[in-house]
Structure formats: C-alpha cells, structure tokens
Amino acid sequence: MRSDRLLSIMLLLQTHAQLPASDLADRLEVSVRTIMRDVEALSAAGVPVYTVRGPQGGIALLPGYRTDVTGLTADESRALFVLLSGTAHADLGLGQALGSALRKVMAALPAPHRPDADLASRRILIDPVRWRGTPGPEHPATDLAAFQQAVLTDRRLRLRYRHGRDNRQRTYTLDPYGLVNKAGVWYLVADHEGEPRLFRTDRALSATVLTQSAQHRDGLQLTDVWQTLRRRIDDIPTPLAVTARVRDTVLAKFLRIHEPDLADPAPSLPETEDETGWTRVELRFRSLLAAEVLLAFGPDAEVLTPEDLRQALARKAAATAALYTPRRDTRPGGSGHAGVLP
Numbered sequence: 079m080r081s082d083r084l085l086s087i088m089l090l091l092q093t094h095a096q097l098p099a100s101d102l103a104d105r106l107e108v109s110v111r112t113i114m115r116d117v118e119a120l121s122a123a124g125v126p127v128y129t130v131r132g133p134q135g136g137i138a139l140l141p142g143y144r145t146d147v148t149g150l151t152a153d154e155s156r157a158l159f160v161l162l163s164g165t166a167h168a169d170l171g172l173g174q175a176l177g178s179a180l181r182k183v184m185a186a187l188p189a190p191h192r193p194d195a196d197l198a199s200r201r202i203l204i205d206p207v208r209w210r211g212t213p214g215p216e217h218p219a220t221d222l223a224a225f226q227q228a229v230l231t232d233r234r235l236r237l238r239y240r241h242g243r244d245n246r247q248r249t250y251t252l253d254p255y256g257l258v259n260k261a262g263v264w265y266l267v268a269d270h271e272g273e274p275r276l277f278r279t280d281r282a283l284s285a286t287v288l289t290q291s292a293q294h295r296d297g298l299q300l301t302d303v304w305q306t307l308r309r310r311i312d313d314i315p316t317p318l319a320v321t322a323r324v325r326d327t328v329l330a331k332f333l334r335i336h337e338p339d340l341a342d343p344a345p346s347l348p349e350t351e352d353e354t355g356w357t358r359v360e361l362r363f364r365s366l367l368a369a370e371v372l373l374a375f376g377p378d379a380e381v382l383t384p385e386d387l388r389q390a391l392a393r394k395a396a397a398t399a400a401l402y403t404p405r406r407d408t409r410p411g412g413s414g415h416a417g418v419l420p
Contacts, residue, residue, distance in 0.1 A: 083108070084116055088125060091139035098136040099129075113137070194230075201229045201256035201300055205308075224285040225266055228254045234290045235268070238283040247283060250275075253292040256300030267303050269295065276307045317341075317362035320369050320387060325378040326355035332375060339363060358382075366390060 083106055090097060090105065099117075103110045117137055120127045126140035228235040235252045252268035252275070259265075264279040272295070319341065324332045326348045333344050341360040348355055363369035366387055372379055373391050381387050 084120055087113070087116055087137075088120065088127070088139065091127065091137065095141070096130060096136045096138040102137065197230055203256065203258045203300060203304060205258055205260045205304075222264065222279055224287055225254070225257055225264075225279055225282075228285075228287045228292070229256050229266075231287070232292045234288040234292050235266075236286045236288055237266075237277060238285075239277055240281045240283055250277075251288070252277075253294060255294065255298070255303045258300075258304055267300055267307065269293070269303075274303045274307055276311075317364065318366060318369055318384070318387075320361040320363060320372070320384070321382045322359050322361060322372060323356040323380050323382060324359055324375070325353070326357055327353055328375060328378045329357050332359070332379060336361060370394065 086106055087102060090102060099110045099113045102113045106113070117127055117129065127137065128140070129135065129137055225235070227233070233254075235254055237250045237252055238247065239250060240247050250270050252266070252270055254266060254268040256267050257264060257279075258267055266277045266279060268275055268277065329345075330347055333340070333347075336359075337344065339361045341362045345357050345359060348357070361369075369381075369387050370390060372381060372387075373394055381391060
C-alpha cells in the first residue's frame with residue numbers, strides 16, 4: 079500500500095539522514111519515478127523532506143524530525159534485532175512485513191543504539207532448521223562472550239579447537255563474519271587464510287580476541303558466507319536412496335530421529351501399534367557409511383534397498399554378534415564348556 083511505503087521512506091530517512099532515490103527504490107522494490115512522486119506527496123503533507131542535487135545528493139529529511147522509543151537499552155535493542163533475524167518469517171510469507179517492521183523499529187530507536195542494533199542484525203543469525211542428522215550441543219561453549227566480542231568489534235580471533243571427526247586439537251587465527259545459532263547450536267562463521275570455515279563454539283577449547291582487525295573479503299556479509307557453507311553441508315549432489323520398513327511400535331521414534339533424512343513426507347502413524355505391523359519409509363543419505371546409522375534400530379528396522387547397504391549392515395551385525403558369542407574354554411585343564419573367558 080502507498081501509505082505504508084510513504085511511512086517506510088520517512089523511517090529510512092530518519093535512520094540514514096540522506097539516501098539516493100535509487101537506493102530507496104531498491105529497498106522498497108519500486109521505480110525511481112515512484113519514489114519521486116512519493117517524496118512530493120510527503121512534502122505536500124507537511125513532512126520536511128527535500129532533495130539534494132549533485133553527485134553526493136539524494137533525498138533527505140530535515141534534521142531533528144524523528145521519534146525515539148524510550149526505555150530501550152543498547153543490549154535490549156541488539157537482542158530485538160537478533161531475535162528477528164533468520165528465514166522463519168520468509169517461510170511464513172512474512173518476509174516483506176519483517177523488513178518493514180525492522181525499518182520502523184530501527185528508525186524509532188534512540189540514536190546511540192542504532193549502530194549496535196544494525197551490527198547485530200548483520201552479524202548474528204538464527205536458523206531454526208537443524209542439519210541433516212546432526213546432534214545437539216555437546217556441552218556449553220567455553221567462552222561465547224569472546225566470540226561475540228570478536229564479531230561485534232571486527233577483531234581477529236585465535237581459536238584452540240577440537241575437531242569432531244578425529245578429536246584432534248588445532249589452533250587457528252580467524253577472521254570472523256558472525257555467529258549463527260543453528261537449531262540451538264552456536265557456530266562461528268569465519269575465514270581461515272581466506273577460505274570460509276564453520277566452527278562449533280561448543281568444541282572450542284579457548285578463544286582469544288586479538289588486536290588486529292578482521293580481514294573480510296570485499297563485499298561479503300555473514301549471510302553470504304553462511305549460505306555458501308550451509309549449502310556445502312545440506313545439499314547432497316547424488317544422495318543415496320534408501321527404502322526401509324520400520325516396525326509400527328517404533329515408527330514414531332524412528333521418524334523423530336530421521337526426520338531430516340526423509341525423502342518423502344512422513345508416513346501417517348498407525349492408529350494402533352501392532353507388533354506385527356510394518357511401515358515402508360523412503361530415505362536419503364549422504365553416503366553408504368552415513369546410512370549405516372539405521373542399524374541402531376536393530377530388528378525393528380529393515381533396509382530393503384539398496385543391496386550394498388543390506389550387505390554392509392549384515393556384516394556389521396555379524397561382527398557385533400560375534401563379540402557376544404560365548405567362546406569355549408580351551409585352556410589345559412579347562413572344562414571345554416562354552417563361556418566367557420577371563
């Protein structure tokens with residue numbers, strides 16, 4: 079609606095003092111001609127808006143024409159913008175409404191708090207969707223405050239880190255872009271030697287903020303680097319398709335654990351849990367090794383295809399069973415009976 083756009087123009091000018099007409103047009107997704115007509119309408123309504131000619135010109139609002147929201151501290155302002163970050167609003171069809179709301183709140187904040195709030199909105203993201211098959215936090219972060227300080231002051235960070243894949247400890251000097259909370263797990267998004275990397279804060283052994291300024295690649299923000307890293311993990315070029323049948327008595331638990339691995343919408347739960355009933359489930363995994371996690375359900379889940387996975391699970395099951403097979407006592411003087419050897 080035009081009335082909402084007029085208000086958005088006024089609030090943007092309150093925040094930035096002066097903006098080119100082309101910038102306003104891009105932000106509000108209209109033409110420059112439409113912006114100029116809106117400026118004329120605002121001026122006719124008594125709003126002290128005017129144009130500045132020249133290469134550094136644009137559209138400006140008379141200094142002092144603003145409204146503050148009183149009572150908000152700097153921490154409260156920053157927290158508000160962190161909570162409103164992420165993609166959940168877009169998924170609900172509220173992406174444009176969120177952008178409009180943020181502009182209004184930013185313009186109404188006390189002027190000293192605006193830089194911190196704007197920085198938080200660009201450096202801290204909330205992504206509620208968990209990774210495919212990734213567990214929750216291992217333990218509380220050793221020093222999340224140090225990560226925040228590095229991110230919000232544009233400083234380099236020296237990180238002593240324990241890798242999950244091999245449990246080795248390594249030390250990195252990083253250029254942080256920001257922090258991302260992914261389904262309850264905090265990650266640091268940073269460059270290491272010019273390459274984007276992702277670090278779980280709960281695997282940090284120590285974090286020290288350095289005096290050197292962070293070196294960011296030109297034009298890149300947290301959202302840009304995060305999307306690149308997220309796609310590397312979430313997007314599977316050639317997923318392994320798996321068909322399994324799951325006993326109805328454990329189907330609810332199975333679907334809860336393997337929800338990110340479902341290739342199709344989750345099947346409906348049976349009205350009654352019959353021990354003889356089974357439900358067919360279609361899944362996808364990154365690799366054959368990743369799919370071996372299905373063995374955790376023992377006899378309550380059977381892989382039907384692919385055959386390679388069936389054979390791999392059969393070998394693992396046989397090896398596990400061999401560990402618990404009673405062995406005969408063949409020592410001199412032994413009884414020769416089966417049992418557990420000391």
